[in-house]
Amino acid sequence: MTPSPDDTVRLTTSQAVVRFLVAQHVERDGERSRFFAGCFGIFGHGNVAGLGQALLQAELETPEGEEPALPYVLGRNEQAMVHTAVAYARAKDRLQAWAVTASVGPGSTNMLTGAALATINRLPVLLLPADTFATRSAGPLLQELELPSSGDVTVNDAFRPLSRYFDRVWRPQQLPGALMSAMRVLTDPAETGAVTIAIPQDVQAEAHDWPLELFAERTWHVGRPLPQPDALARAVEVVRSARRPLLVAGGGVVYSRATEELRALVEATGVPVGQSQAGKGSLPFDHPASVGAIGSTGTTAANALAREADVVIGVGTRYQDFTTASRTAFQHPGVQFVNVNVAGLDAVKHAGVSVVADAREALTALTAALQGWSVDDGYRQEVARLRAEWDATVARAYDRAAAEGGDLSAQPTQSQVLGAVNELSDPRDVVVCAAGSMPGDLHKLWQVRDAKGYHVEYGYSCMGYEVAGGIGVRMACPDRDVFVMVGDGSYLMMATELVTAVQEGVKVVVVLVQNHGFASIGALSEELGSQRFGTRYRARSASSHRLDGDLLPVDLAANAESFGIHVVRTHSRKELEAAILDARASTTATVIHVETDPFVGAPSSRSWWDVPVAETSTLESTRRAREVYEQHKAEQRPHLTPSDPAGA
Template identity: 40%
Template sequence: MGTIRMTMAQALVRFLDNQYICVDGKEIKFVEGVATIFGHGNVCGLGQALDQNRGALKYFQGKNEQGMAHLATAFARQNNRRKIIACSSSIGPGAANMVTAAGCATVNNIPLLLLPGDTFATRQPDPVLQQVEQPSSLTVTTNDAFKAVCKYWDRVQRPEQLMTAMINAMRVLTDPAETGAVCIALPQDVQGESYDYPDYFFKKRVHRITRSIPSSEELQDVVEAVVTSKKPLVICGGGVKYSEAGKALLDFCENFNIPFGETQAGKSACPSGSEYNLGGIGVTGNLAANQIADKADLVIAVGSRLSDFTTSSKWLFKNPDVKFVTINASRFHAYKMDAIKAVGDAKATLEVLTELLRERNYRSAYKNEIRDAKAAWDKEMERLAACSYGENFKPEIEARNPGSIEEFAEMTGSSLTQTAAICEIRRTIADDAIVIGASGSLPGDLQRMWTTDVRDSYHMEYGYSCMGYEISGALGVKIAEPEREVYAMCGDGSFLMLHSEFFTSIQEHQKINVLLFDNASFGCINNLEMGNGIGNLGTEFRYREASGDLTGSFVPIDFAKIAEGYGAKSYTVRNLAELKAALEDSKKQNVSTLIDIKILPKTMTHDYLSWWHVGIASTSEKPSVCTACEKKNQHLAQARKY
C-alpha cells in the first residue's frame, strides 16, 4: 500500500473527482463540479485545493448560498439523480443559508452534497469570526442546524476522518431509497492539515445503482389486489422519472386499461397525449384525475411519497372499499396509507407485474369513463384559455377579492388573466422546452393545465414548495441540458425573495428565460386566507398608510428594469398579443431573458373536487372563520385517518 501526503481539502477534491455511478451498464461521472462562495472558512483550505488541482471538476461561482444549492439540486434532479454538483460555503451565515436548500433536496429525495466550513477543531482562536457560541456545549456550531434536514451528517475533526465520512456520504447520495442532502462539515483548520492518505482512497470508485425487485410474496399480494379490482387508478410519482420507468408505466396502463394521474414530480415522465393520462391529481389536480380518483377501488402509487397535495389530505379517494398499493424503492414511503407494499425499483417492478398480470388475463372494468373524464377537462381547458377580463369573467374573479382586480388593471393597463397567459405560453414555446416552478399559484395552474409529450420537460419543486427555487433551479437545469430552452415560471413574490443566480446565468453564458407573473401579491396565500374567512391581511404588496396598516395602493415594480441592469434582455407585457411577441423574440436571444407579465390578481385556477387540510381557528368572532372551520370538520370526517 502506497500513501500520498496531502491536506484534507486536497484529498477531498481528489476523491470527488474519482466518483462514478453505473446504471443499466452505463458508467457516468457522478460529481460534475463544486459550486461555492468563498469566505474565510473555506477559501484557504478547500479553495487552495481547488486552485491547485481540481482535475476534471468544474468550478461554479454562486451569488447566494441558498440559490447556489438550489442550482445544484435542480442539476441533479434534471439528471435523474445521476450527477451532482457539490456546494461549499464559509462558516456562519454562508452555511446557514444552505439549510433551506438542504431541506428542499431531502424532501424531494434529491442528492445534494454540502461542504460547509466550520469553526476551528483546535478551538484555539475561539470565538472565530461568525461563530455561534452555545454556552451549553462548545461542540455545537451553525452546522448542527443541518442535522434536521439532511439524510447524513458528519464533521471531520481530524484529516483521517475524511475517508469514512466521504464513503458514507457516497453511500447515501447514490442510494435511490435514502438519497437527499448530505452535510460534511469541514473545520477550517482541519482543511489545511496534512495526512498520509492511502492511495486506494483515491482509486476510481463505481457505485452501482441496481434495480431491485420486490419479493415474490409482495408481488403476489399486489397481483391479487389488482385482479380483484374493477376501477383501479395509478399515481405516477417522481420515482417513475428517476427510475426512467415512464414507458414501463405506460405499457402497464395500456395492457390493463388503467388510467393514471400525475404528481408534480411525476409529470412529464409519460406523454400527456396518452389516452390513459388524466393529468395532475390531488389538491392541485384537474377535474379528470380527481373525478376518476373519487370512485377508484384500488390506488396504485408508483414512486410517490403520497403527500397531502397528492391525496388531497387523504380525502380524495371516497370509495368505501378502496385499497392502496405502493411501489417504491423506499420501504418508509411504501408503508404509507397502510398500503399493500412492493418495495423495489419502479421500472423493474412494473415490468414484472405486467407479465404476472398478463398471465391472469386481467383487464379493468372501465368503459367510457376515462374518455369522458378527459373530454370534460378538455372543455374546461378551452374555457380557461379564453378567460379575459371582461363581462364573461369579471364577476367570477371580483367575487374572490372585490376591488383589487380593477385597481391593478388601472395601475398597469393589463387585461391578462393567468390561465390565458399559461395557455399562450404553452402554444408558443418549443415542444421540448423545459419549464421550472416551485411556489405560489403557478404550480397549481401548471399541474392542471400544462401538457407535454416530451419526457423530463416539466420540473416542479413542490415537495418543499420553496420560494426562490425557480430561477436558481432554471440555471441548474440549463447546465444539465444546455441545448434546450429553459423557462422559470416565477411569481413576483418569489422573484423578490431570491433571484441572485439570474446574474450567474449571465456570467456563465447560460441562457435562461424568466417568465415573471406580477400580480402584486403573494396571490396563492391571499386566496387561502380569504377563502377561509380571514381578512385581506399582509399578502398584497401595498404601501403603508398613515393609519399604520399595509392597506394603501399597490406598489408598482418595474421588474424589466431589474433584468436590464444585470445585462439580460427584458420585456413588459400586458395583453396576449404582447406576450406572444415577447415569447417569439426571446427565442432569438442568446442572453438570458425576463418577461415581466402583468397578471390580473385572482385569475388562476381553483379547486376541482379537492380539499386541503389546513389549520383553521376553531373559535373566532368572525362568522366567516367559523363557517370555514365547520366546512373543515365536515371534510375531515370523510378523510382517511392513516
C-alpha cells in the same frame, strides 16, 4: 497496515476532497458517468484558504484547453446554490450531482433551507460547510456559536436533522470514512438527499499523507431492486380484484426512467393514471390513460376517478398531502392500496400491499403477471368522457378562442400566460416553478409532452427556487430551452442568481408574472376567512395604519435589467406571444415581464387541502370558513384497513 511512503501522497484535507470527488463515477444499466459535475461555492474566511485554494490548484493544474474535472461556479446566495445543484440532480435522474461549499457561520447556515429541500425531495447534493477550529486555538471565533452547556456544538449541527448523512471531520484521518459514507448515501435511490460533511477551517488547510488508493477511480453501481415474488403475488391479487382501479404515478417513475414500462402496463390493462407533481410527465397529456394531475391541485377527471377508486396503485409516490387531498381523495369504503416504491418508508403508507422495488422492474413484472386482465369497457368510456371534459376546461382557461382572432390586446390572466408558454414552447422544453399560485395552476393545466418537460419543486415548495433551479436544469439539459415561471413574490426572494446566469452564459427564459403580492396565499387567506390580510404589496396607510395603501411602485423589470439580463415588458397576450418566440430564438437569457390580475384564478380541482381555520372568531368571514372546514374534515380517512389479502 500503514501505507509505505511510495503509496501515499501529501495533500491538504481540502485538496484530498477535490481529488476524491473527481474520481467518483456512477453506473446504471451499463451507462457510466462522472458523478460530480462540479462545485458551487461562495468563499469566506472559513473556506477561502482551504477548499478555495484546492479548487484553484485543481483548475491551474488542468491542461491548457481542457475543462477542469471539477469546475467551480460562483453563486450569489448559498441557499440558491443548493437549489441549482438539486435541480441539476433531478434533471439527471439523480445520477449526477454537485458539491456546494460555503464559509463558516451565516454562509453555512444559509444552506439549511436547501438541505431541507434536497432531503424532502430525495435528491442528492453534497454540502461542504466550513466549521470552527478543531484545535480551538483561536476561539471564540468570529461567527462561532458559544453554548454554556457544550463545547463541541457549532451552527453546522443544525444540518443533522436535514441531512440523510452528516459527519464532521475533526482530524484528516476521519476523511476517507466520511467520504465513502457520503457516496453510499448519495448514490442510493432509497436513501439519497442532502449529505453534509462539515470540515473545520484549520483541518481544511492541514496536510496529511493520504493513501493513493483513496483517489483511484471508483464506480458506484445504482441497482434496480426486484420485487419479491410473494409481495408481487399479493399485489397482483389485489389489482385483479379491482373494478375501478387508479394508478398514481410519482417521481419514482421518472427517476427510474420507467415511463415506457408504465405505458405498456396501462395500455395492456386500461388502468387510468393520475400524476403527482413529481410524477407529471410520466405519461404525455394526450395519452388515453392519462387523467392528469391528482389531488388538491389536480384535474376534475383524476379526482372524480380517485373518489370512486376501489384499488389505488401508487408507483414511486410518497403520498404527499396535496396528492391525497389531505386524505380526502379516496372515498370508496373498501379502497385498497398497492404501493410500489424503492423506499420502504413510502411502500407501507395507507396500510397498502408493500412492494419494495425499482419502479421499472416492478411495472414490468406487474404487466406480465396481469396478462389477460383489464378494466371493462364501461370504465374505459368513463375515463375518456372525464378526460374530454377536462381538456375542454383547459381550452377555456388558455382562451384559445381569443388567441385565434379575439382581443389579444387585453391584459392576460395567469392561465392565459401559462397557455401561451405551453403552446409556443417546444415539446422538449422544460417548465420550472416552485411556489405561489403557479405550481397548482401548472399541475392541473400544463399539457406535458415529454417526460422531462415538467420541473416543479413541490416537496418543499420553496419561494426563490425558480431562477436558481432553472439555471440548474439548463446546465443539465443544454439542448432544451428552460422556461422559468415565477411570480413577483418568489422572484423577490432570490432574483440575484440571474447574475450567475449571465456569468456562466446559461440561457433561461424567465416569465416574471407581476401581480403585486402573494396571489396563492391571498386566495387561500380569503378562502379561510382571513380576507387576504398581509398578502398584497401595498404601502402602509397613514389613516388606517395598515398595509392597505397604494400599490408599491416596484419596477421588477428594471431590477432584472440591472443584472445584465435582456428584459421584455409585455402588456397583452399579443406582446407576450411575440416575446416568447423572440426568447426562444435568442441565445442568451431573457426575462419577460407580464402583469396579471391576481383575482382571476384557474379552474377548480373540486378538491381540498387541510389548512386549519380558527375554531373561534369575532369575524363572520372566519366563522363561515370554519363551517366549510369542518365539513371537509369529516371526509378525512386514516386508510388503516389492511390491503394485504392474507391479512384482510
